[in-house]
Amino acid sequence: MASLSLLLPIVLVSFTATATQPPKTLHIPVIHRHAVFPPQPRATQTQLGSLLRHRRRAARYNAQLGSFHSAAAAEDDGDDRLRSPVLSGLPFESGEYFAIISVGHPSTRALVVIDTGSDLIWLQCKPCRHCYPQLTGLYDPANSSTYRQIPCASPRCRDVLRYPGCDARTGGCQYTLVYGDGSASRGDLATDRLVFPNDTHAHNVTLGCGHDNEGLFESAAGLLGVGRGKLSFPTQLAPAYGHVFSYCLGDRMSRAQNGSSYLVFGRTPELPSTVFTPLRRNPRRPSLYYVDMLGFSVGGERVAGFSNASLALDPATGRGGVVVDSGTAISRLPRDAYAAVRDAFNSHAAEGGMRKLAKNFSVFDACYALRGNGAATVRVPSIVLHFAGGADMALPPANYLIPVEGGDRRTYFCLGLQAADDDLNVLGNVQQQGFGVVFDVERARIGFAANGCSG
């Protein structure tokens, strides 16, 4: 076993001479895909299938999903409080939040999907054996004077990649990443510099130069892996900024997306509303951020009737717990927990005057017309997630009511949670919308702050 320092990517961060004091935080601009793909004003096609995508596990749902049309039915007046956040038909994609980075020297701008569920930073890279279309210019390592391929013999190649390959011709280290949904990237493991606002440079960042890419990263230049493994961006930056970062994923339904989302590396002042829960580590999935949940409250009442043991990680078996993930849209709960939450929601929704539909929309089996039968207003049941350590996350309705178009040009809303068909329970980005989320590996905790985007 080589010494630890050989295993860890070493990244040197430099700042321009004009900066008298190096900033202790690195701010990376984040945009929602609507900033680059403006939503159509009406009847936008929503593929519920893409909402249900789950990157690390093949979503066998996809095959059986029809495509539904979403929302955009402004004539359907629901509860006024819900109207602006929910009633606009916008596409759902799991890779919704892009970070803007620049790579190389001279640098090329790239929009990359922010993914807490994986480690490696990779970019589509010339020459392409296969590249899908992307919005920004392709990264060409031949044009970057700071690009270096990592040799197969390097400890970085042997020890940080689980299944490294070697290019016999060049002696360069090769990586292959296959995501659960069939997306993949293959190419050379390399280092180059990354460039951020305020002339901040990170030198010799280990990244994948992907010559053969396919899958569901539509239009992104690649992926920014912000998992907790050795190759991840926050781990590589930790010597300069500490092993802590935070983000806020802005309201997906808002058309004024810019400025609300953020991604910051380093410790920032805590928002007063932040609640913390212990960060757990699963030895079998070392890249993922696990937390323990205790349960749920719906309509102000604690949900009973399921075993909450499976919401807590058992490190011995690697089972249970809940993964905080930016790359999965809809949260996934153990089957019995999902059923208990749904039943509680249905019962409180009925009391609140919401009219339940008989039909299901794909995996969503609690769908409602918000306009009650003759009733002027309906009351939507509240949902609170209870995490270990007393951290409660009270979800705004837009974080659990998913608009769908019922085929009759009316908008309905489905409870936006689903049962996990495997043992991977996930807190998805729909439920995280608008919360400041702090991934504090240094202090082994994760924080949630309501209304965290505005701060």
Ligand SMILES: *[C@@H]1O[C@H](CO)[C@@H](O)[C@H](O)[C@H]1NC(C)=O
């Ligand atoms: C750049 O630096 C200025 C002055 O320190 C700071 O106010 C600003 O927030 C920084 N911008 C980014 C994107 O970090």
Ligand SMILES: *[C@@H]1O[C@H](CO)[C@@H](O)[C@H](O)[C@H]1NC(C)=O
């Ligand atoms: C959001 O920001 C992007 C990139 O800076 C810009 O191209 C776009 O016009 C902005 N959109 C809005 C609605 O401000």
Ligand SMILES: *[C@@H]1O[C@H](CO)[C@@H](O)[C@H](O)[C@H]1NC(C)=O
């Ligand atoms: C590579 O560099 C050359 C010379 O500077 C330039 O003309 C060309 O556009 C660059 N290619 C890319 C993809 O940036």
Ligand SMILES: *[C@@H]1O[C@H](CO)[C@@H](O)[C@H](O)[C@H]1NC(C)=O
């Ligand atoms: C990056 O690494 C190369 C060799 O691997 C080294 O020569 C160079 O000085 C490093 N750059 C910086 C800025 O540290």
Ligand SMILES: *[C@@H]1O[C@H](CO)[C@@H](O)[C@H](O)[C@H]1NC(C)=O
């Ligand atoms: C289950 O929930 C109860 C209270 O609701 C809590 O006291 C207990 O610690 C939870 N069990 C686990 C394993 O989290």
Ligand SMILES: *[C@@H]1O[C@H](CO)[C@@H](O)[C@H](O)[C@H]1NC(C)=O
């Ligand atoms: C909706 O799904 C549930 C299972 O979640 C099932 O019991 C029910 O029969 C389905 N309803 C329809 C109309 O298919």
